[in-house]
Amino acid sequence: MSIILDKVNHIYSPGTAYEIQALKDVNLKIEDGQFIGIIGHTGSGKSTLIQHLNGLMKATSGAIYFHGKDIYDEDFDLRELRNRVGLVFQYPEHQLFETTIFDDVCFGPKNQGLSKEEAGLRAFEALRNVGMPEELYYQSPFDLSGGQKRRVAIAGVLAMKPEVLILDEPTAGLDPAGRDEILDLVARMHRERGITVILVSHSMEDVAKYVQRIVVMNRGSVMYDGTPKEVFRHYKELEAVGLAAPQVTYLMNELKAYGLKVDTDATTIAEARASLLEALTGIDSQKNDFHR
Amino acid sequence: MLRDITLGQYYPADSVIHKLDPRVKLFATMLYIVSLFCFKGIAALLVISLFLFAVIRISKVPFKFMVKGLKAIMILMLITALFNLFLTPGEPVVSFWIFKITAEGAKNAVLMVIRLVYLILGTSIMTLTTTPNQLTDGLEKALMPLSKIGVPVHAIAMMMSIALRFIPILIEETDKIMKAQMARGADFESGNLVQKVKNMIPLLVPLFVSAFRRADDLAMAMEARCYNGGEGRTKMKPLHYENRDRAAYLIIVGYLVVVLLCRRFLPFPM
Numbered sequence A: 001m002s003i004i005l006d007k008v009n010h011i012y013s014p015g016t017a018y019e020i021q022a023l024k025d026v027n028l029k030i031e032d033g034q035f036i037g038i039i040g041h042t043g044s045g046k047s048t049l050i051q052h053l054n055g056l057m058k059a060t061s062g063a064i065y066f067h068g069k070d071i072y073d074e075d076f077d078l079r080e081l082r083n084r085v086g087l088v089f090q091y092p093e094h095q096l097f098e099t100t101i102f103d104d105v106c107f108g109p110k111n112q113g114l115s116k117e118e119a120g121l122r123a124f125e126a127l128r129n130v131g132m133p134e135e136l137y138y139q140s141p142f143d144l145s146g147g148q149k150r151r152v153a154i155a156g157v158l159a160m161k162p163e164v165l166i167l168d169e170p171t172a173g174l175d176p177a178g179r180d181e182i183l184d185l186v187a188r189m190h191r192e193r194g195i196t197v198i199l200v201s202h203s204m205e206d207v208a209k210y211v212q213r214i215v216v217m218n219r220g221s222v223m224y225d226g227t228p229k230e231v232f233r234h235y236k237e238l239e240a241v242g243l244a245a246p247q248v249t250y251l252m253n254e255l256k257a258y259g260l261k262v263d264t265d266a267t268t269i270a271e272a273r274a275s276l277l278e279a280l281t282g283i284d285s286q287k288n289d290f291h292r
Numbered sequence B: 001m002l003r004d005i006t007l008g009q010y011y012p013a014d015s016v017i018h019k020l021d022p023r024v025k026l027f028a029t030m031l032y033i034v035s036l037f038c039f040k041g042i043a044a045l046l047v048i049s050l051f052l053f054a055v056i057r058i059s060k061v062p063f064k065f066m067v068k069g070l071k072a073i074m075i076l077m078l079i080t081a082l083f084n085l086f087l088t089p090g091e092p093v094v095s096f097w098i099f100k101i102t103a104e105g106a107k108n109a110v111l112m113v114i115r116l117v118y119l120i121l122g123t124s125i126m127t128l129t130t131t132p133n134q135l136t137d138g139l140e141k142a143l144m145p146l147s148k149i150g151v152p153v154h155a156i157a158m159m160m161s162i163a164l165r166f167i168p169i170l171i172e173e174t175d176k177i178m179k180a181q182m183a184r185g186a187d188f189e190s191g192n193l194v195q196k197v198k199n200m201i202p203l204l205v206p207l208f209v210s211a212f213r214r215a216d217d218l219a220m221a222m223e224a225r226c227y228n229g230g231e232g233r234t235k236m237k238p239l240h241y242e243n244r245d246r247a248a249y250l251i252i253v254g255y256l257v258v259v260l261l262c263r264r265f266l267p268f269p270m
């Protein structure tokens, strides 16, 4: 049970002067229940990639399998796929259209064929989950602030209860508190409901803090694919393609260069703290010894 | 999907035609259209074909690009041809049931199709080799004398260039919103007409909202840069004629004269 991409290529405007190969032989296997981060420089094909996962874009060549079924088969139900793979676009607040916030969130569940009551229940739950104050439910979505609109749009996808939740830079343009709230929400969904989450992000700190696996895109191909520790070990190569590692990785590497016996694999502040304490005081806070 | 529409799309290439002054191209296109509608005889048709294909070659735009524009008017061409074929009065050559085909009808049908094809090919050379900005620049300069009699030429040109600039943006926006709503299970294809129109609401509302927001932003940005109309405004790249432009004027006028001479002296077999 998973999503498998087999040699997926995507070419925009083929056969014209504006031809661009946005995806090059992408092979990926997305297991159920994983929390995956996708990073890559601007224009590396992240948005293009995730739009293939729910069949909104068709690969120029290659195959995609959802739970073992080829999604480009004639009799494959793409609408069913979109019900099960929820996609929150970059700047999703631009898709709001209903007269009230509540109705807008109901749009997805209603399209799934749920009754008015069921859709309403889903909408309530989703709106509560994203932390919208109840007194706003029956206001026009156009009167909200940008961050609030973003939450409504995310609720609109959450209300569909997807098995796989894909978010394209959900925190772009939010303040630090709003950013943490949204990411914590997503992490909670992952933990409590066991859904698969794919998070596209430009923030190395966020990715290091939340995800289990990182896919690095570079000019349309997968450059690295592994745990945050494995991927950020290549911080020099990442820099060469316009990315970076989390700040603590740099700190740890510099401290190491000064002769302190710290763990350069630390990618989050918590890990760095543990490793630093151990190196400075000799107390082995994580029992196992990382160093020779 | 929506992006593949060629709507006066510019094809970047390094050719003499690309470098010509837009005013020359506008003028040439006008004369070319005139020639299409007043030519007579196979000799003139040959001259026109030769001229058209020579210009296409020089422009370095791949031929298949030009043909793309033709697909859009396929239906129109078919209808025109059929109407001409069956509805031209005269001596019937072939007739069955209520249909009859006359010699004039057949001739008109063929001529009409040739005219339409050549018209699209010729005008697409202009749009493919001239950026919308150059085009409006050319129009503005060419029509400037009209501002003496109170026509707001600059404002019109500005509106045109903004409208042209916004077409691809709105197409892209439509594409994006459509996909976002499809991800929420929206369906833009099935259903009867009433349902289809209803299904468009989730697309149209965000599209209008975004269009107004963009218009607002643009107005603000123009204001912030002290835009206040055409009065005393100078250009970053003012248009001026080069030798090649003068040569082009001569060639296009010469071309029209030849076509007219053919019409006068070799008007067969039409």
Ligand SMILES: Nc1ncnc2c1ncn2[C@@H]1O[C@H](COP(=O)(O)OP(=O)(O)OP(=O)(O)O)[C@@H](O)[C@H]1O
Pocket (backbone or CB within 6 Å): A012, A013, A020, A021, A022, A040, A041, A042, A043, A044, A045, A046, A047, A048, A049, A090, B003
């Ligand atoms: N609709 C489109 N038509 C043509 N080219 C496109 C289109 N969308 C994206 N591209 C091109 O495809 C490439 C990949 O774009 P994509 O949007 O997937 O990048 P991205 O990694 O999401 O970037 P960002 O971080 O800026 O969101 C880019 O070179 C872009 O110019």
Ligand SMILES: [Mg+2]
Pocket (backbone or CB within 6 Å): A046, A047, A048, A090, A168
């Ligand atoms: Mg993107």
